[in-house]
Amino acid sequence: MSKNSMRYEGPIYRPPSEADSLLIQATVGCPHNKCTFCTIYKNGPRFKIRPVQDIMEDIDSASKTYGPNVKTLFFPAGNTIAMRTDNLAAICIYARKIFPDLERITVYGSSQYIHKKGRSGLKQLAEAGLNRIHVGLESGNDEILRYVKKGVDAKRQIEAGQWVVAAGLELSLYVVLGLGGAGLTEPHADATANALNQINPDFIRLRTFVPKINTPILDEVESGKFKMLGPHGILKETERLVRQLEVTSYLASDHYTNYIDVHGKLPESKNPMIEQIRAACKRPESQFRPFFIGDQ
Structure with a gap:
């Protein structure tokens, strides 16, 4: 604790x-x-x-x-x-x-506030003894970033991430699987992999989109405007993302929202991860955790 x-x-x-x-x-x-x-x-x-x-x-x-x-x-x-x-x-x-x-x-720290620090500010923080920043990248796709009102575009997210790494700070980036819904699953995976490849963070942490109480996106899920991916859709999106990664990051799925725990050091763990995902796809969707609405 x-x-x-x-x-x-x-x-x-x-x-x-x-x-x-x-x-x-x-x-x-x-x-x-x-x-x-x-x-x-x-x-x-x-x-x-x-x-x-x-x-x-x-x-x-x-x-x-x-x-x-x-x-x-x-x-x-x-x-x-x-x-x-x-x-x-x-x-x-x-x-x-x-x-x-x-x-x-x-x-x-969010990318837009990291970006405002600039290279020199991040270097100053590294010299002062800050070691690691956790950043919600969420997606590398600008359409999705605008849709969820993230307040930053992919270009600034990539620059901010590159500056953190260049300053010698450890960078832990979070990706939200399924954030583009069914309609943008492939662009989400492709653009996010591209952003991660350009940044090469120390850690990539996977989260699966779960609609939360008191959020605008929950209203869109309930009205049918936002079509969520089911377990197989999330797994296919994960495979598409992992397959395109060219990084030396540690990838973790350390969260209760995820359907399976995929983790390991890249690039050496890439093929075992893909095999694990494909094996999971053969299980019926009823065997995965049920849909739920998050409260935190």
Whole structure:
């Protein structure tokens, strides 16, 4: 179970890979908060950045509670990269001073806010001790990105990703299988593979589209405007994506939304992954997890 900060506001989410990390809240909410598939901050709280002094006080409190030997630290909430670069660098430097054994400091960040940092800002953060950024790429297809109101196009997503990698930061990119529905499944797989190949992130994390409560896209699913892929459709889209990947990334399916757990280091795991997907396609759809509406 994650170690929590002394004070936090709103829902606190962290990637599965940060399950054992100390959580110190640096920002509240999400500054974009328009994605049609995301329900996390739709009912608030509004985005704000906590004062650096408050964040440092929480780091001090955590050191009293957990001692100096904390190994990993995650700064929630949904888009901490949107902090002023100097301030984010300051809390990274301070955390490393208080926790000298820190092996990793991680944040969430959307591509448009990473892009605003530019190459020099990302380099500054790397030098301050930030190690890893988790980014929702979702899709490399501009039509889908516009449709879900992601607020960024593929070109800027690719540039932002390339800059993160060039700065020496670890990059964990999330892809949402089925986000283009039945109508755009092939363009989604093709453009997303192209974006991933140009970025070559450290991690590719697969998620399967699940409509969430209180989201515009759920209304479109229920009205029939958005036609979701079934299990076989998702698996075929996954195979099409994986087949086109030319990366040295680790691919993970570490999420409850997925129909099967496909994972491994690329390129060496590509063929075993494709065989696993094709074997799964031979199972009847009734054997996979049922349709559900997400609540978080």
